[in-house]
Amino acid sequence: MGEEAAGDDEFDRLSASDGREIVEDRGRVMYWEVGLPSGDDLTPLSQMLVPPHLASAFSVKPEPPRTDMDVQRASQYTISNLRRTAPSPASTAALRNFSPFSPDESLGFEANDLVENGDSCGHISRSGQISPSAALEEAESSAPVAEDSGDEPSSSRNPKRARLVWTPQLHKRFIDVVAHLGIKNAVPKTIMQLMNVDGLTRENVASHLQKYRLYLRRMNGIQDDSPSLPDHLLTTMQPAKKSLHEQHAPYTPLQYPMPTMIPVPTFGMAPPHGHGVRIGMVPTMEHQGDGRYAFEQHYNGALGERMKDW
DNA sequence: ATCCCAATAT
């Protein structure tokens, strides 16, 4: 012991100490506004950043102007998220040195990915969608968030949540996070937190993770010899042998230029013999010739924009 | 409480 704790507990304090106090009624966090330019110095929300003629010259489609309501909602959402976040040492540590994703990366996670769940059929009743503020917080990309006027109580208790669709972007994010956290920390809750996609639940991740693990198992486990590897080795996925201090590899750059090949550190459970298997990489199965490996091939069915990097 | 996994449901 000894040493000293770094002084960046801002988040911890924020949520730990009496969170209620720093939040003003309107969902406004004064703390965040200290030192920021006043409203008068900022470009009005309603004003476009790119002049119309410039925009058209470059085929930039103008975005719908944000309103104060949008901002407020986004703020609300962030606040509630911070409140419910449990300051686990591991996850906070992970959060600290996790580089943010490229801001322009569209996750395509929105009304698009949440298909109409239920009953009846046909058109989309505005009953189950994640908060539109997603557009502000996360990715915004192409979200036909056509509602402008009527303020939807979208986040009001929607008993039935729509099914999540794991788009390639979403999946990539998932993969990135899993790769970044060591095996050790790649658990649903942490993954969910790091992915930082609003509306994404722990069970969404858990379910996906389960499937993903099955997939990995098939890939790694199907080695001709020593077929009977004790499954607890598989299911537990022991980090082989390494001190649990730095399997992290905070050095792992999360932005690979190429969409394929996912470097997953320490993933494979080395077969008893320890040779012949190129572990450490998650196969991308580019052999599209006949690859009938469960996990990936299904991913091209839909709107032609799927699969890619399983 | 959370995780993990298999089975089952939608």
Added chain:
DNA sequence: CATATTGGGA
């Protein structure tokens, strides 16, 4: 088929 939900054991 892809996800969600559930049940039971860590």
